[in-house]
Amino acid sequence: MKKNLTACFFVLILSLFVTLEASAGSTTRLGGQDRFDVAINVSKSGWPSASTVVLANWEAFGDALAATPLAYKYNAPMLLTKPGALTPRTKEEIKRLRAKNVIIVGGTISVSNTIVNELKAMGISVKRIAGNSRMEVANNISKELGASSKVVIADGFNFPDALSIAPYAARNGYPILLTNNKHNLEQSTQNLINSRNISQTIISGGPLSVSDTVYKSVPNPRRFGGNSRYEVSANIANAYFSSRSNAFVTKGTIFADALTGSVLAAKRNAPILLIESNSIPKPIKSSIANNEFTNFTILGGPISVSESINNMLKKKIVGQTIVIDPGHGGKDPGASGNGLVEKEIVLDVSKRVNSKLFNSLAKVVMTRESDTYPTLEARVNQAEKSGADMFVSIHVNSFTSGAASGTETWYDSTYAAAASKELAEEIQKELVKALGTNDRGVKEGGFYVVKHTKMPSVLVELAFISNSSDADKLASNTYRQKAADAIYRGIMNYYN
Ligand SMILES: [Zn+2]
Incomplete structure (x- = not known):
């Protein structure tokens, strides 16, 4: 009897697995x-x-x-x-x-x-x-x-x-x-x-x-x-x-x-x-x-x-809808420092992530593709309307002094908490490895776009624009590509 029950349970798990597989x-x-x-x-x-x-x-x-x-x-x-x-x-x-x-x-x-x-x-x-x-x-x-x-x-x-x-x-x-x-x-x-x-x-x-x-x-x-x-x-x-x-x-x-x-x-x-x-x-x-x-x-x-x-x-990423959200834009420049402006950096990195994901046959939705400002609410609505499977918001950090430095990734536990946390961990790990920045870790907090999106969602802070060493990397095409590659690898790791 017990053996049969175990067998039934096994079949149930197996069929669940098969169902999940079918969507990939x-x-x-x-x-x-x-x-x-x-x-x-x-x-x-x-x-x-x-x-x-x-x-x-x-x-x-x-x-x-x-x-x-x-x-x-x-x-x-x-x-x-x-x-x-x-x-x-x-x-x-x-x-x-x-x-x-x-x-x-x-x-x-x-x-x-x-x-x-x-x-x-x-x-x-x-x-x-x-x-x-x-x-x-x-x-x-x-x-x-x-x-x-x-x-x-x-x-x-x-x-x-x-x-x-x-x-x-x-x-x-x-x-x-x-x-x-x-x-x-x-x-x-x-x-x-x-x-x-x-x-x-x-x-x-x-x-x-x-x-x-x-x-x-x-x-x-x-x-x-x-x-x-x-x-x-x-x-x-x-x-x-x-x-x-x-x-x-x-x-x-x-x-x-x-x-x-x-x-x-x-x-x-x-x-x-x-x-x-x-x-x-x-x-x-x-x-x-x-x-x-x-x-x-x-x-x-x-x-x-x-x-x-x-x-x-x-690959599981095939046919997945992924929203890439370059922070700020238009009237909202975001942070600035060391001759750099956040909205420009994050748009550039986002476009690079977009192209990596496109080549992996994901459907990418960008909340902005140029120097425009969609409201935070509009960004969340766009994600929901497109039936997104994942939402990644890309930002750079800033502090009042030049001392703070490093990379951090945020998630919120209102919706899809476990999946969001896992995604944040995968991206954070890859970013720190690729950029050689100070690892400030994965953090939980209610940024609007990650709090209100129902699918797994994260917000990455690539590095500090206010720190001169971090800023050198943010200014560099090589490092921007490294950042994009790292975010891409984090997403792929998450799906695998
Ligand atoms: Zn920002």
Whole structure:
């Protein structure tokens, strides 16, 4: 009896732990040796079985670019093959799925008739959707999809924009139509659009991908542009997936993983975010932070999306909303001494903290970004309104004589006392270590902004502006960066 009780208690604690974990960043990698494996692992992850499979050539993205909405319609995973014979691993996966139908996208050069015969010998019925060009393949896929009130247009000769819009297009049954090499629409594509009662044309990509001529020739266009494939991807996620917690990430310069992953992304109502192997481009960082994406499916092995990206996406800080409050500002200069003014120092350090946190995929809210004065009440309201998870106010200290020196961090026990104290301790420890200042410790007191904010909140006094040795550090860019790094590390320690 006692043993059972202990077991129950353990389960309870465990489930609590799991619940808490779910709010932090989590990742699942669907990787593999190569693109065949990635496609198979995506299929295994999303489909215990499937009556239909979409099969495409492993290299020719043109044919398959428009296939995601079709695959989604039939709840079919997308698998890849070499053209001459059915790739053995793919064949095994088709068997595992107990598929009855295979839809081949592309002509016999992409997927040969030998493969058709192989599939038929497995008792599978095969349908091929082909065309004289990728544009025609896309048109033929759209006919298979059936009527829709909207269509998507993307560059047929560059894959990223089409794949970024694919999950959204798929979920809504919108066909993806492609432009030709001259960035014009083929007559057959134009005819297809004209034949339908289209209420909106979604254009994925800027004018260099889908020309303004095309834009002007289609009904009620809405363009998702951007300076890069990453920005286009971010803009689509921001527009259509803003209230989701799941996102798929994949390398933006290879098509295969994004293509085969896009059907699963559609099933899970998640955007595809394009990134680089070892870094997350700025627009994607903003998108992750602002949309508070916290559960990530990584498409591709560690060569495509590195382990360091995987580790970064797992961190608890991902998607957290952190308010940085540079003290004073505008009409209120704060303390001054040794030729320095508090409001300037704390704004500079705050901006440096902001940039560190942004790079860690936190959503940062600054109570001021220039020399303005929001009231203390306004700062607290801003924190509450933004649903902040943490509030850090940054100040420098002053005394009537030059004798007092050092660093101290304050918290208040009105709300979130224990968490605030812990945060204060982590930041204080790092600041003293980094700045080499006198450790004045963590203190409890009712400064307005830490007293009235309900989330864990602290107020740091970096050093004394009135002490010449401290002031030298406050004047130095190197030390300001050290201070910002230390506050950042304190926040990271707190989350870990
Ligand atoms: Zn101050």
